[in-house]
């Protein structure tokens with residue numbers, strides 16, 4: 001969808017199907033006039049005369065005077081609404097039939113069905129929120145745990161926007177000093193002491209670096225941290241997956257090579273999503289399908305952040321170096337399984353790296369909480385406080401990276417004693433990329449289209 005900014009009054013169902021109550025949202029300059037035509041209040045008042053933000057009880061009736069539902073409606077008057085436009089919310093009984101009838105009636109009376117995200121898009125276009133806040137609305141709806149909720153809530157409340165605005169003010173200060181100097185270039189005056197400019201530019205660069213670096217954590221929290229369960233056949237990988245998920249997702253059997261396809265599912269540990277990936281056991285085999293499964297094991301191993309390498313026997317030194325070779329760059333946890341049957345130690349001196357070692361019995365559910373906290377520790381997440389700004393959005397990350405390049409050229413330029421007009425160009429570039437995040441810069445319809453089309457209808 002490309003964005004349509006036609007100012008027509010739009011309507012959509014704002015709630016999910018199947019609830020006790022269904023809310024239809026109507027927004028646009030004719031919202032109140034249109035709903036007035038289909039709504040009969042018990043008081044008999046015309047909606048045009050009703051005070052803003054009041055709730056009325058009454059009936060929605062169609063053109064023939066047939067009652068469709070007994071409803072409550074809420075009236076908002078521009079600019080005091082979510083979208084900044086006149087808006088009405090119609091609370092109906094949650095029947096799909098009723099809700100569709102009311103929507104069709106609204107459309108016959110002059111509304112258009114809203115596109116996904118169009119209410120929030122209008123809130124953005126009407127200055128109710130900036131673009132990063134609008135994106136936070138979608139993240140908030142999608143949030144599934146404390147961490148993703150907190151990050152989205154902070155962004156919605158404008159913590160990120162505030163930091164960006166501070167950065168932009170600093171940049172504008174440098175830019176205006178330099179540009180003022182250019183205006184007086186024939187008089188050889190210096191308004192902007194170069195060492196002072198350099199300090200400012202360095203502090204901007206540092207701040208942008210912190211924001212960009214936070215993306216690693218932000219992205220991990222938002223997408224979930226992937227944990228691959230790897231090991232030889234029959235060591236108990238699928239049994240472990242089932243115990244972690246508290247659900248019998250994977251087939252367990254005493255037959256070697258039971259798991260062929262990769263099985264993935266997510267659980268929360270201390271409010272963070274971890275995505276567990278059970279894989280085909282590694283062994284030499286002539287079974288073509290099993291070999292395809294083992295290939296996938298290696299693919300999953302390469303993309304995982306954390307690896308649980310499951311063993312149930314004392315590994316030989318060769319096996320240890322093989323494991324170390326394969327998990328290079330990953331957080332490794334050695335899981336010694338089946339301690340109900342046999343226990344052994346892993347001599348420290350045979351390891352080049354010193355992995356975390358957890359002893360469990362997957363079958364008898366022994367030490368699973370200990371393993372979970374080891375996994376949480378391995379994720380190495382910083383403690384996130386209420387007001388911390390953490391980037392979770394790749395669009396923001398890209399814009400910050402470009403802004404960083406701009407400010408670095410400025411720093412380099414100051415060192416090289418470049419002229420003011422060259423510095424100014426790079427400063428403007430940096431400013432432009434920061435404004436892209438909040439949508440202050442001219443944002444193309446294509447960009448808006450991609451952002452809002454990922455919203456649900458009615459948002």
Ligand SMILES: Nc1nc2c(c(=O)[nH]1)N(C=O)[C@@H](CNc1ccc(C(=O)N[C@@H](CCC(=O)O)C(=O)O)cc1)CN2
Pocket residue numbers: 076079080081082089128
């Ligand atoms: N029924 C209902 N519940 C909802 C929403 C909604 O639109 N309708 N929201 C939608 O996402 C969220 C709440 N967000 C909202 C944000 C602003 C305004 C609003 O009317 N703002 C006016 C008045 C503010 C005020 O009274 O101080 C304004 O900004 O001028 C409404 C809801 C979640 N719950």
Ligand SMILES: Nc1nc2c(ncn2[C@@H]2O[C@H](COP(=O)(O)OP(=O)(O)OP(=O)(O)O)[C@@H](O)[C@H]2O)c(=O)[nH]1
Pocket residue numbers: 232233234235236237238239240251252253254255256257258259260279280281282337338339340341360361362363364
């Ligand atoms: N005694 C004991 N047996 C276990 C334990 N964990 C798993 N097993 C058994 O080990 C056998 C293999 O378990 P699976 O979970 O299928 O092993 P896997 O690693 O997924 O095997 P593949 O998918 O074939 O690679 C089954 O018979 C399990 O019941 C344990 O902690 N103790």
Ligand SMILES: [K+]
Pocket residue numbers: 233234252253254255256257258259
């Ligand atoms: K098995």
Ligand SMILES: [Mg+2]
Pocket residue numbers: 237238239250251252258259278279280281
């Ligand atoms: Mg298995």
